[in-house]
Amino acid sequence: MANKQVKVPIRVKKQESPSQPTPPNSSEIEDASPAVVECPESTPSPVTPLPPTPPEEKPAEIAAELERWRDRALRLEAEIDNFRKRQRRLAEEQIAAERERLLRSFLNVADDLARALAANGGESKGLRTGVDLTYQGLVRLLNLEGVEPIDAAGQPFDPLWHEAVGTVPHQAAGVEPNTVAEVVQPGYCIGERLLRPAHVIVAM
Numbered sequence: 001m002a003n004k005q006v007k008v009p010i011r012v013k014k015q016e017s018p019s020q021p022t023p024p025n026s027s028e029i030e031d032a033s034p035a036v037v038e039c040p041e042s043t044p045s046p047v048t049p050l051p052p053t054p055p056e057e058k059p060a061e062i063a064a065e066l067e068r069w070r071d072r073a074l075r076l077e078a079e080i081d082n083f084r085k086r087q088r089r090l091a092e093e094q095i096a097a098e099r100e101r102l103l104r105s106f107l108n109v110a111d112d113l114a115r116a117l118a119a120n121g122g123e124s125k126g127l128r129t130g131v132d133l134t135y136q137g138l139v140r141l142l143n144l145e146g147v148e149p150i151d152a153a154g155q156p157f158d159p160l161w162h163e164a165v166g167t168v169p170h171q172a173a174g175v176e177p178n179t180v181a182e183v184v185q186p187g188y189c190i191g192e193r194l195l196r197p198a199h200v201i202v203a204m
Helices: 026-031 059-118 125-144
Strands: 147-149 162-168 179-185 188-190 193-196 198-203
Touching (some): 059 125, 059 193, 125 147, 162 179
Antiparallel strands (some): 147 188, 179 198, 188 193
């Protein structure tokens, strides 16, 4: 049995193209008002003024200012140096004063020993020898410290080194007027510094 072909009609529907927007005409463009964009109000920030520009100094003014500062620096350096010298001198004077005070105490001991040796008592020979050795040792200690006795007997009276405790007629003393006739207590010095003046009797 032969195959029978059957034709089926197919209906094709024409697809419509999408409608395109109609361009506006020139009259519509002219009548359109411009768009207005609203911006929020803002407070303007304060403007900081620029610092004034310092005037340029002249070379002569700069040199004068440098010279003033140099002079002040030199003066300050001199004042500091003088202050150091004053402090050093005060320290040395204080040390010397303490040394002299201590040595004066030794001088009193030496005087007592000298008077003990000068006295004619009935002490034993051993005691007198002990006192003499003590006196000589103290004198050596004073000499090591630079203490020297003042040569006053028979010398012209000098108020810088002598202290008059009495007077005698120069005829009786057998010396010239204004001369040291007798030394009551010896004086001592340290170099050119007076440690203790000599107590003397002056012939008048």
